[in-house]
Amino acid sequence: MIGILSWIAGVFLFAMLATLQFVSMSAFHDVAQAQAPMHLLTPTLAARAGDGNFPLATFPLHLALARNALAAGDDVRAEHWIERLPEGSDRLDLAGLLAERRGDIVTAARDDIRSGDRESLLRALSALEHGGNLVAAIALVREEIGQGERRMTEPDTLAEAFWQLGLLLQERFVQSGGRVRADALDALQADQQALKLGPYSMKYLLAVGYQALVVGKADLATEYFERALRAYPRNAEAFAGLGRAALARDDRETARAEYRRAWELDPKLDAVRSLGSLVGP
Numbered sequence: 001m002i003g004i005l006s007w008i009a010g011v012f013l014f015a016m017l018a019t020l021q022f023v024s025m026s027a028f029h030d031v032a033q034a035q036a037p038m039h040l041l042t043p044t045l046a047a048r049a050g051d052g053n054f055p056l057a058t059f060p061l062h063l064a065l066a067r068n069a070l071a072a073g074d075d076v077r078a079e080h081w082i083e084r085l086p087e088g089s090d091r092l093d094l095a096g097l098l099a100e101r102r103g104d105i106v107t108a109a110r111d112d113i114r115s116g117d118r119e120s121l122l123r124a125l126s127a128l129e130h131g132g133n134l135v136a137a138i139a140l141v142r143e144e145i146g147q148g149e150r151r152m153t154e155p156d157t158l159a160e161a162f163w164q165l166g167l168l169l170q171e172r173f174v175q176s177g178g179r180v181r182a183d184a185l186d187a188l189q190a191d192q193q194a195l196k197l198g199p200y201s202m203k204y205l206l207a208v209g210y211q212a213l214v215v216g217k218a219d220l221a222t223e224y225f226e227r228a229l230r231a232y233p234r235n236a237e238a239f240a241g242l243g244r245a246a247l248a249r250d251d252r253e254t255a256r257a258e259y260r261r262a263w264e265l266d267p268k269l270d271a272v273r274s275l276g277s278l279v280g281p
Helices: 002-033 043-050 059-071 075-082 089-101 105-115 118-130 134-151 155-175 181-197 202-214 218-231 236-248 252-265 270-279
Strands: none
Touching (some): 059 075, 059 089, 105 118, 105 134, 118 155, 134 155, 155 202, 181 202, 202 218, 202 236, 236 252, 236 270, 252 270
């Protein structure tokens, strides 16, 4: 009799496990597609699973409940479920979304860095930049670079991070009225690091050239603009850069010649029009 009862209990337990797995996977699938339908889980099951009192609760179940709470705008319940997820990209992604919705952009961005979600990180950096918090944005990009170097992140991704750092540092330099020269020099160094990682990128070549002009290094700027033209001989912006470098050396004749070359290639380009206003007719 005891053997029969044990066999029945085993069958019952197996059935419960199979049912719960099916329900939790169904919830996970539906949440991933759109809204997570809570009618898949009874309130009692949801509460017991969330409180840790239900021994058969699975990772997909908790993940589905966390996503459902976020979709429903229930931040308290979302935090409740997220805290029960194991460490990993899913937990970081959801924690970042929750922090972003609560207005804690920096925490959200740090979660994006740890999870490798660069698209979300860029949105956070843009929000900080437009909100006037360049200090936080710069610190976050430096953190991203540090983590990328430790993890040996793909060179293209790391190069973009260095380029982004250069942009932010240059913007802070401009906002300071040009008083914080260290920012301009650091921006040049960041652009050079980006170019080392992406040596054939026109974007990085031009960034180094123009930033060299900002810090008063006309000869260095000329070197990079010429390098850009060796790789891309019909680039109007590189010719405009050479014109700017010539002006920095007080060589207006050369500047006009470079302007004419740039104008022939793209007369509507901002860099070309700006150079034209400086060299005159």
